Amino acid sequence: xxxxxxxxxxxxxxxxxxxxxxxxxxxxxxxxxxxxxxxxxxxxxxxxxxxxxxxxxxxxxxxxxxxxxxxxxxxxxxxxxxxxxxxxxxxxxxxxxxxxxxxxxxxxxxxxxxxxxxxxxxxxxxxxxxxxxxxxxxxxxxxxxxxxxxxxxxxxxxxxxxxxxxxxxxxxxxxxxxxxxxxxxxxxxxxxxxxxxxxxxxxxxxxxxxxxxxxxxxxxxxxxxxxxxxxxxxxxxxxxxxxxxxxxxxxxxxxxxxxxxxxxxxxxxxxxxxxxxxxxxxxxxxxxxxxxxxxxx
Amino acid sequence: xxxxxxxxxxxxxxxxxxxxxxxxxxxxxxxxxxxxxxxxxxxxxxxxxxxxxxxxxxxxxxxxxxxxxxxxxxxxxxxxxxxxxxxxxxxxxxxxxxxxxxxxxxxxxxxxxxxxxxxxxxxxxxxxxxxxxxxxxxxxxxxxxxxxxxxxxxxxxxxxxxxxxxxxxxxxxxxxxxxxxxxxxxxxxxxxxxxxxxxxxxxxxxxxxxxxxxxxxxxxxx
Numbered sequence: 001x002x003x004x005x006x007x008x009x010x011x012x013x014x015x016x017x018x019x020x021x022x023x024x025x026x027x028x029x030x031x032x033x034x035x036x037x038x039x040x041x042x043x044x045x046x047x048x049x050x051x052x053x054x055x056x057x058x059x060x061x062x063x064x065x066x067x068x069x070x071x072x073x074x075x076x077x078x079x080x081x082x083x084x085x086x087x088x089x090x091x092x093x094x095x096x097x098x099x100x101x102x103x104x105x106x107x108x109x110x111x112x113x114x115x116x117x118x119x120x121x122x123x124x125x126x127x128x129x130x131x132x133x134x135x136x137x138x139x140x141x142x143x144x145x146x147x148x149x150x151x152x153x154x155x156x157x158x159x160x161x162x163x164x165x166x167x168x169x170x171x172x173x174x175x176x177x178x179x180x181x182x183x184x185x186x187x188x189x190x191x192x193x194x195x196x197x198x199x200x201x202x203x204x205x206x207x208x209x210x211x212x213x214x215x216x217x218x219x220x221x222x223x224x225x226x227x228x229x230x231x232x233x234x235x236x237x238x239x240x241x242x243x244x245x246x247x248x249x250x251x252x253x254x255x256x257x258x259x260x261x262x263x264x265x266x267x268x269x270x271x272x273x274x275x276x277x278x279x280x281x282x283x284x285x286x287x288x289x290x291x292x293x294x295x296x297x
Numbered sequence: 298x299x300x301x302x303x304x305x306x307x308x309x310x311x312x313x314x315x316x317x318x319x320x321x322x323x324x325x326x327x328x329x330x331x332x333x334x335x336x337x338x339x340x341x342x343x344x345x346x347x348x349x350x351x352x353x354x355x356x357x358x359x360x361x362x363x364x365x366x367x368x369x370x371x372x373x374x375x376x377x378x379x380x381x382x383x384x385x386x387x388x389x390x391x392x393x394x395x396x397x398x399x400x401x402x403x404x405x406x407x408x409x410x411x412x413x414x415x416x417x418x419x420x421x422x423x424x425x426x427x428x429x430x431x432x433x434x435x436x437x438x439x440x441x442x443x444x445x446x447x448x449x450x451x452x453x454x455x456x457x458x459x460x461x462x463x464x465x466x467x468x469x470x471x472x473x474x475x476x477x478x479x480x481x482x483x484x485x486x487x488x489x490x491x492x493x494x495x496x497x498x499x500x501x502x503x504x505x506x507x508x509x510x511x512x513x514x515x516x517x518x519x
Contacts, residue, residue: 004298029300043301050307066311067352106310109354109374116303117423118313124304146304153303162303163422179303216349218311272349289352 007250014192051125058101065107074101099126120176122226145183164211167261173229174206184237200246201236210268212275215286315353318420323362337386344399
């Protein structure tokens with residue numbers, strides 16, 4: 001049985017057995033959930049298909065959020081990326097568009113896969129759908145990499161947090177980026193150790209990020225933070241694959257993340273009382289949507 | 298925790314607490330109504346639910362759950378219209394419920410056959426819920442296990458009859474939690490029984506046939 005209490009433990013297990021982390025996790029979880037590996041794989045495959053659909057839905061020109069605050073970002077970024085790729089190049093530009101699209105789908109009450117949360121639901125699809133559609137990776141490899149992402153997520157949830165209300169945005173978009181980075185490394189043929197490095201780098205890069213949603217809605221800045229999470233996932237994976245590791249081991253990064261989350265003022269943990277939510281414009285937008293009621297009734 | 302607690306659930310956005318959790322609270326009411334015909338609901342939103350329900354679709358999510366939809370059903374978006382089509386009246390009220398969790402809803406339902414009931418519960422994060430009151434009586438369950446609610450008269454021997462039935466007729470059934478509350482001595486009472494695994498077919502009708510039991514419903518692991 002696998003233990004999900006340390007990244008180092010997962011790496012050690014995979015190295016000893018000479019297997020990918022995802023293979024060990026699939027086998028282990030099939031045992032834990034008392035089902036077959038095939039059934040578990042198919043469930044994950046369904047999650048990937050829903051992710052792909054959420055990207056498609058969110059790329060629609062007329063996508064609008066429930067509040068009307070946001071909409072159409074995925075469509076605009078996709079148009080821009082297709083016209084020569086912009087600064088980031090076509091792969092990353094279109095991946096950014098997909099992250100915006102999935103997060104926009106969420107904001108317009110579309111169907112998404114929380115990965116690990118609804119607020120950070122654009123990062124894994126942005127990475128994985130892009131490798132499938134723009135780089136021609138086999139669906140089977142993509143789906144398998146999600147077991148690695150999920151295993152890293154379980155360690156993060158146990159050692160730190162995946163809830164904005166507990167650990168700020170580092171716990172949501174930070175965790176999603178770290179999970180995605182590990183999956184990307186595995187897809188690119190990296191070693192388990194490099195997966196851990198990519199996770200450590202992604203977490204280090206988002207350490208301290210606060211959760212400050214304007215009007216308490218999963219829109220500003222959440223949708224665009226899915227983009228920064230995605231870009232960090234890509235860059236962290238590339239650093240690890242280039243052999244540039246993390247001096248601080250992944251598990252220590254997670255312990256630090258937990259401590260930083262605990263030290264955060266409650267106003268910066270999904271209460272919409274600090275950060276961007278508390279700016280004059282943030283407050284104005286809140287009033288524009290909700291008025292002074294019903295909270296004052 | 299398992300891998301699908303991290304990659305998943307599949308849900309309608311935008312918020313696991315204010316949308317997916319709200320659907321699940323609504324689904325508890327759906328189970329309480331138990332296929333009887335619903336006429337109208339009065340939904341009281343408290344705390345953060347009252348302040349930000351509009352942008353999160355909390356109102357649609359609660360109604361969708363009451364009508365039996367899931368947290369992944371696309372119908373959530375149009376739940377207000379679907380309720381109108383089905384002739385289900387609804388009204389949303391805003392009131393801070395003293396001492397309640399910030400994301401609390403109280404749902405008062407009225408049935409066509411004249412019956413009615415009240416459920417109060419909270420969405421406590423990540424789509425998880427905690428039901429705290431049914432018909433004014435305190436309960437406490439989260440829907441993570443299969444939960445059997447037995448509405449009955451507070452008379453000696455009813456608990457023994459229910460647990461004996463469970464033990465002798467369904468030997469593999471294991472109770473993980475048991476809680477009893479009552480309105481007053483000899484009055485209405487509720488047993489909240491959480492069990493491991495899936496309760497077998499045929500359990501509920503047998504519980505319902507026990508003297509002084511008014512109804513028994515199963516809220517499957519949501």
